[in-house]
Amino acid sequence: MSSSILPPQHPDPSCPPPSPPAPLSEAQRTSLSNLIGHFSSPTFKLPIPATPPPEGCKTIVYTEALMEFEEHWLSEEQILRFLRATKGDEQAAKKRLEDTLAWRRTFGIDAFTAEYISPENETGKQLAFGFDKERRPTWYMRPALQNTEQSPRQIHHAFYIMRLVEACIPRGVEKLALLINFAERGRSPSLNTSKQVLFILQDHYPERLGTAFVVNLPFLVRGFFSLISPFLDPVTRTKLNLPSSTNLTTYVPPSQLDTSFQGDVAFPKYTPEVHELYWKSERGIVKLAEERERRGLENWRKLPLVNGGRVGRREWDYKQGEETWGVGLEQEVKGGGETEEEEEVDASREEFEHQTPVAASA
Template identity: 45%
Template sequence: MSERVYEPFPPPKTINASPVPAVTPEQEKMQKEVQAHFSRDGYAIPGTDHEKGPLMEEEKFWLSYECQLRYLRATKWKVSQAIQRLESTLKWRREYGLYNHITAAHVEPEGLTGKSVLFGYDVNGRPGYYMIPSRQNTEESPRQIEFSVWMMERCIDLMDANVETLDLLINFAEKAKNPSMSTSRTVLSIIQDHYPERLGKALVINVPFLVTMFFKLITPFIDSVTVEKLKFNVNVVKDGFFSPDMVMKAWWGGNQDFEYKHEKYWPKLVEICEERKARWVENWRKLGGTVGISEAKYKLEEVTSHSVAYDEKTTVPEADSHLPVAQAV
């Protein structure tokens, strides 16, 4: 009989990450154009006060080599559109309060019942983001959407080197309380506009008729690439998306007897994510602390003081997570 688990797992030490899309010489040239735009002397985010326009350290960290490529892929390799979208997201991140307002303390009331849980990783190392609508505990409000954004950011904190996407696992059993069309469209808009190339799969189970109709209603607002990632009423273990030891037993067919206890789960999740992010930022500083440093490099377990700023011609070695899997309590 498996032990009950109350805490999230850090990424496993060994993963089979999906191959990162190869970049052609022409595409590399486009990335360098984007890089040059954000690296030039006197750069300021358009539409911001002159004194506040220059990039903050958090924004330079966010504008990684891979981030630039994600936006280029999302705009089908149109440099001007990629720059425009990156600047739109930079401005949104500031105005939405990602650096000061949307904190763990602010959104914690939304997480008390475990309606959204980060747990386990698929066979390619993508973090599993569970949504359990039946556990909804608050009325619709801006904070509900802010909670979704905060959880997206924590998914990114749990992505090891060469992992850029996440899996949504949505269970509509037990009289799920569905969000309104307005809230759904707002969340979809945020994800599509400001988190491009971040969804690996959306795995949905126990889909009743009304929810099926709901998805049909919102599908026109979802881009065609995202629609192809939607999988309904799947068996995530038998269909090869997750190994049994990385998925919940209840409803999903894994062997992890997970139970949500907020006082155990929440502080551990925050601790894991904060530790990883702090280590990455320190490594990023050692690599030069500037725009365009590779995520695959700063996510290495250790970066020495002899490391140099990111060079596109440098081969990025494979990275290996150093964090132990959380033990069952």
């Protein structure tokens, strides 16, 4: 067993290698080409957000034309995800893509910064950490560690974590695994916030959720899922395992799974020092995601044009070589040992708990 909070940079070596994209049908190729042409057209315009992002976020000077990062987001795989979500209905996929592009601008997802979001994660209530056996990055939610009052930033936090998770998606993978544990007693997010997060996932991140395991489900929360279930897309509904077994080693390698799900990784108590290591250090999740985004964008810029534009370039192509992308030293802790940096955090954590016995026992 190992104690670690630094995220693994890559799937466990026991996971199968990535598979190239499956061939497209004639109908898919036609719809894909039409959608790429639509979003590449110089006549395509997006509304400019009327309100600035919250204080602490980046200021983006939008134009009606697509920004470079929006062209990058409109990959071939992204367009195909929306086509699959609309059962191949080209016009419906176009409308959903347009709505999502507009939503991303008004919501502010590309303007959020680690500094703006950091207060929301000071208890480690959400973590991007590791990969399952299908090479999908895993997103932990620990609702009982809720530390802030209901506000837009709570929802911003969830989708900033989603962005970190998406940045870690390996080549040949499109989905993620969600692990939610209600074990600890505490102040969970409001049902209204939970509902908003669930509907945003369904509406603007189609085909991203591979599976969701929910354990130690309280009666009230189980009732909430029962109430909203009729409003969820049937495909989304089938991905929610409510409740799940607490042993997920069938689905996630123990070397990259927290002990609360019977894995071999013991997340340390999430103190300020641990937050500093996980969130802000050179080998933490934010730096890892930023490096992977930087390398991917660098490769994307070198790819040939598609139908005369930059929309529709393939993730499979620009993620080539991503198995070598990373930050700092090797993240995985092998043989039950700890890195020197983590040993220092453990020592400071023990001192912190000794000095604050009330907080430590809470």
